[in-house]
Amino acid sequence: MPLQTLSPIAAGPPAELLFGDWYPALRSGTLARGRTRTALLLGIPLLLGRKNDGTIFAMRDLCPHRGIPLSAGWFDGETVQCKYHGWRFEPCTGQCREIPSLTSADSLDATRIYASSFPCEDRDGYAWVYIPAAGEGRIAKALPPVPELPKFSTKFRSAHLTADLPCNVDHGIIGLMDPAHGPFVHQAWWWRSQASIHEKTKHFEPIPEGFRMAAHAPSKNSAPYKLLGVYGETITTTIDFVLPNRRYETIRAGEGEDAKWFSSLTTVTPVTPSTCRIDVAAAWNIFYSVPFVTSIATFFGARFVRQDQQTMIEQAEGLRHHPSLMLIDDADKPAKWYFALKQARLKGTGEHPLSGPVSLHWRS
Numbered sequence: 633m634p635l636q637t638l639s640p641i642a643a644g645p646p647a648e649l650l651f652g653d654w655y656p657a658l659r660s661g662t663l664a665r666g667r668t669r670t671a672l673l674l675g676i677p678l679l680l681g682r683k684n685d686g687t688i689f690a691m692r693d694l695c696p697h698r699g700i701p702l703s704a705g706w707f708d709g710e711t712v713q714c715k716y717h718g719w720r721f722e723p724c725t726g727q728c729r730e731i732p733s734l735t736s737a738d739s740l741d742a743t744r745i746y747a748s749s750f751p752c753e754d755r756d757g758y759a760w761v762y763i764p765a766a767g768e769g770r771i772a773k774a775l776p777p778v779p780e781l782p783k784f785s786t787k788f789r790s791a792h793l794t795a796d797l798p799c800n801v802d803h804g805i806i807g808l809m810d811p812a813h814g815p816f817v818h819q820a821w822w823w824r825s826q827a828s829i830h831e832k833t834k835h836f837e838p839i840p841e842g843f844r845m846a847a848h849a850p851s852k853n854s855a856p857y858k859l860l861g862v863y864g865e866t867i868t869t870t871i872d873f874v875l876p877n878r879r880y881e882t883i884r885a886g887e888g889e890d891a892k893w894f895s896s897l898t899t900v901t902p903v904t905p906s907t908c909r910i911d912v913a914a915a916w917n918i919f920y921s922v923p924f925v926t927s928i929a930t931f932f933g934a935r936f937v938r939q940d941q942q943t944m945i946e947q948a949e950g951l952r953h954h955p956s957l958m959l960i961d962d963a964d965k966p967a968k969w970y971f972a973l974k975q976a977r978l979k980g981t982g983e984h985p986l987s988g989p990v991s992l993h994w995r996s
């Protein structure tokens with residue numbers, strides 16, 4: 633019998649990754665007390681869990697003794713115990729608490745041994761994990777703030793969506809900020825149709841490690857914006873992109889506690905160098921009293937994200953052949969800015985691709 637040909641790995645080319653930042657590993661609500669779960673983040677295998685006191689943690693899923701995954705062992709709500717020789721680790725610090733094979737004749741101090749653990753914070757329903765740059769090690773330093781979904785009142789509803797993408801994080805991010813695919817990928821009666829394509833001018837300005845699409849009257853051909861418009865107020869929208877992977881969109885009508893608002897934080901997170909995952913966290917106070925609004929919003933949002941996901945699955949087919957690609961003006965300018973910002977971070981130059989406000993024109 634002839635040998636069967638192995639099919640090539642179904643992912644496109646890898647991307648360079650940005651370490652030294654916070655990424656969402658998984659939904660924090662899925663971490664029960666005394667239980668653990670595994671995740672892959674920037675190609676790093678993680679063991680996440682929640683201690684008896686409610687604290688969540690993220691360790692590298694490898695025992696520092698012989699490298700067996702710690703997830704093969706046990707967690708009693710306080711310490712993670714390796715399956716192989718039973719070493720116990722405090723999971724937030726990674727500190728070894730016990731080496732069962734040691735006798736009173738041994739001088740080895742187990743507490744000087746550490747498994748790798750990462751800063752881990754519960755925010756907006758995600759377990760955010762700080763992945764240090766190589767060599768950053770255990771040195772205590774001021775970490776950047778954990779990303780947060782902006783909220784503009786104390787009462788609000790929220791929803792989450794997620795989709796795995798078979799492409800690298802760069803393709804995921806430029807797909808996310810791409811303004812020209814909307815009428816083609818997201819055709820739907822409740823959103824907009826190809827026939828509604830028209831010329832647009834958008835104003836951008838630089839912000840630290842990113843850029844902002846300045847406040848403006850939202851697309852009049854988008855049904856969700858029409859819904860907000862029932863309040864008859866001036867609606868402002870801002871869309872910020874910030875390294876390494878964050879898109880913040882806020883839509884607001886009115887001011888103060890009476891203001892109506894919708895806010896979302898979308899992140900594209902590298903799972904491996906050649907695959908990524910899109911996560912959307914959204915919060916809003918419009919239609920607060922309408923029942924089922926969260927499930928309705930999640931249904932339509934999920935359909936929207938699935939359309940992007942399906943398109944990127946098809947794109948990955950083509951990318952496997954390593955084609956040369958192009959970025960065109962002006963619709964692809966945000967993508968060019970993203971690549972320039974990323975290079976500036978990687979090289980530490982502090983350069984910014986925008987020296988001031990700029991207007992872009994496209995049809996969508």
Ligand code: FES
Binds near residue numbers: 717
């Ligand atoms: S490999 Fe984990 S304790 Fe030995």
Ligand SMILES: [Fe+2]
Binds near residue numbers: 807814940
């Ligand atoms: Fe899209």
